[in-house]
Amino acid sequence: MSAQVTVSVSGSPREVPAGTTAADLFSDDRAVIVARVNGELRDLTHALAEGDQVEPVTAEDPEGLAVLRHSTAHVLAQAVQATFKDAKLGIGPPIRDGFYYDFDVETPFTPEDLKALDKAMQRIIKEGQTFQRRVVTDEEARAELANEPYKLELIGLKGGAGDAEGADVEVGAGELTIYDNLNRKGEVAWKDLCRGPHVPSTKLIGNGFQLMRSAAAYWRGSEKNPQLQRIYGTAWATKDELKAYLERLAEAERRDHRKLGTELDLFSFPDEIGSGLVVFHPKGGVIKRVMEDYVRARHIEEGFSYVGTPHISKGQLFETSGHLPHYADTMFPPMDLENSQYYLKAMNCPMHNLIFRSRGRSYRELPLRLFEFGSVYRYEKSGVVHGLTRVRGLTQDDSHSYVTPEQAPGEIRHLLKFVTGLLSDFGLNDYYLELSTRSDAPDKKDKFIGSDEEWEKATEVLRQVAEESGAELVPDPGGAAFYGPKISVQAKDAIGRTWQMSTIQYDFNMPSRFGLEFAAADGTRQQPVMIHSAKFGSLERFFGVLVEHYAGAFPPWLAPVQAVGIPVTDDHVPYLRDVAGRLAEAGVRVEVDDSDDRMPKKIRTHTKQKVPFMLIVGDDDVAKGAVSFRFRDGSQDNGVPIEQAIERITEAIRTRAQV
Known part of the structure; x- marks a missing residue:
């Protein structure tokens, strides 16, 4: 009699023979594509052990859909190397709504190439190739992938390769694995360095995929590296879901704020001025003014004092704030003037700190709330500049509240009520909250400043207030600013897309760096907590989102001509x-x-x-x-x-x- 092991299947205990795989458990359900074993996604070929907790995962599950997309990316890569014999493999991860794969090829892909690759993928899918996982040593992986220079580089970076977008699907800190695509005869038709998991058969990908476009992309996201060719695709559980997605894309194209901005004569981006720098035309200027008048009045109603700061500053200010050590890559290069280096302002908070520090402060003044329309400049890479939603010159409706630690929860409640009311007034009533925290990864901790205790306290205050609001709260580990955690309001537009809007950030670092103090009731000098908040986020981005949300048909109060x-x-x-x-x-x-x-x-x-x-x-x-x-x-x-x-x-x- 074979040995038995006890596993938990969707919460129910079950005795099964030793060596049973997840595929054996779910053989009657063709919709299952992977298993969740003890909280981790595994191939269906994964052998179960005593005490394992197992759940079926289908493509209806977001994690299952990501696996389907990752498997489709592998099929794309196999089709590329079958069609273009000299193509070298980069990285091919699943992404929101689809996947991509990077290739080193002699010439960029054409639309005709994508059509040919689509047909090649269909042949692979119909063949029903199976994905087989193998654990290999570093030396074995190098030998098998000797002709793939980018894979060899990832092997050498094992454990640290995840700094490049998508690299974590290839290698991690643990064992290396290769996935073989086996044809009907059981022969290896293609292989790739990959952590998996994958669907058991390419047939499960079905006809719910489509190649979308190709574009240039630097290897590992660095301009210092070779430029590869990236193919983007989308994949869904069914053809109907694919069709619905393509219809959403068509609607999004009709709503594209760049197109509508021209048709409605709202704004433009003249080449003579530079990439990511917008000029508002008279009709766009009307909407911009209405937005500014609204948010200025609302800030005053909520107890904020209007201030103003310059567009340029000596570099020492940003050294003190910590932005130059942590944020320099997104700031414009310095200008050498009068034996000093001056920078275009990329954020308003350091200058607001100087206003707070300009004279002695008493606890009776707190909360002290400062607000301005601050014009800031950020050197976004040309590849990510996108209309109004990603610009290099932007206007923030930026506020900073200086409070005692005891006042912080109440001030965050006050700000959260303020920002959600603002979104409602602009017709954005469907939203959730995202809590961005520090990364606990050892190799990323140095990207954040402050003690563990300070981070834990600040994060807990934000979490409690967010939960009290009753809104859905989604974690965003590693997404915090270098100086503190934040809540961001993620609003859905008329066609269901999510946009990050307002932010509320808890900052215990900058008051210390600037030596900010107030006289407490007991006569001691104490350090305030600083809470950053931008209600629009940036006026330009909010404007662009509104154009797409309303498809240019603004409600009467915002319409340039009413x-x-x-x-x-x-x-x-x-x-x-x-x-x-x-x-x-x-x-x-x-x-x-x-x-x-x-x-x-x-x-x-x-x-x-x-x-x-x-x-x-x-x-x-x-x-x-x-x-x-x-x-x-x-x-x-x-x-x-x-x-x-x-x-x-x-x-x-x-x-x-x-x-």
Whole structure:
């Protein structure tokens, strides 16, 4: 009688023969692609041991879907090397909504190449190749992958290769493994250095994948390294899910703020100024001003004092704050002036600290809340600059609260209520909170300053306040700023995409570095806690998100033109000018279209410009002292008395209605 072991399958104990694999347990369920064994994902071929806790994982599970995508990346790499014999392998990880794989090839991939690779992948998938895991020594791996220079480099960096995006799917700090793709005859058709796990058969990938595009990418993300060619793809559990994803992409393309910014004449990025530096046109300037007026007034309502600081500073300021040692790569190079090095400001907090330190402070002044629209400049790499959502010159609605340690939880509650109310006013009501903490990895601890005790205390304060809010809280280990943990509000837009918006950061480091003190009630000198908060995050990024959220059809209070008068004939222009004058007196941004275009064309023009209220006037309207409303969706409301029309428009603006 064979030996038996007891395992827990989805929480229920079960006796199975020794040597039983996860595949044996779930052989009746074809949807299972990997197993979670003692909390870790394993191949279905993994042999179970006494006491193992086992759960099935399908592609409906986010972790299972990542495995499916990783396996699809391997199929892509196999297809590339079968089609381009001299191609060398880089890294191929799963990513959000898909996967990529990097290759060293003589010439960049073309759209025709991607079509050919798609067909090659389909053949591999239909063949039903199986993934087989093998543990190898460093020497064995080097011998087997002797013709793959990038894999050899990863082997040499074992344990530290994870600093490169995606490298952790290849090697870790433990044993090395190679995955073989076996054909129908059981022969090795292809192999790759990989930690796994993978789906048991390529057939499980099915037809829910598509290659999307190719682009250049530096090896391990460094401009000092060779430039490789990266192929991006997407993979889903079913073809229907793939179709839905592609439809979402098409909708996202229609909403692209860069495209709409041009069509609606909101902003541009002139080459003469430089990459990532935006100019707002008059209509975009209206929206920007409304946003600024709103958030300035809200800060004052919430007890903040408005301050102003320069765009440039001596480098010593950023040495003191800790930014130059930890943040220099994202700052513009220094300028040598008057025997000193000056830097464009990349953050506002050091200068706010100088305002706090400019005179003695008492506990009676705390919380002391400072706020400004701070223009900052960050040297983002050209490859990541993207419209308004990733710029090099940005405006932060930046605030810093100086509080006693005892006041910190209350101030964070105050700020969290402030930022979520702001998002609601802008129509972003679907969000969750993310708690970014310090990385505990030994090789990354030096990226953060402060003691373990300080980090634990600050993190716990943020966690408790976030949990009290009732919002979903998602951990983000390693995502903290170098000086302290933070809460960020992750808001979903109209088509379900998530954007990081407002942030609240607990800082116990900078007050110490700047020697900030206040006179406590007992007469002692004590150090305040500093809480950073940006409500928009950056005005430019928030603007870009709003354009895409509303697809350019801003609610009336934000729309650059809130109402436009459209006469049926030129005879009706004087009447409309009178109506427009009354609307303007009520604070409405209104225009009258007295161009030579015919009325239907005027309606089409202003519909494309997404004006909330079009007021059409003909003979009947003039006779009745009325206007006819036409809305962006094409519906109309005819013969509305002028006073009632003005009230409807002003009420929609006043209440920030989502019309």
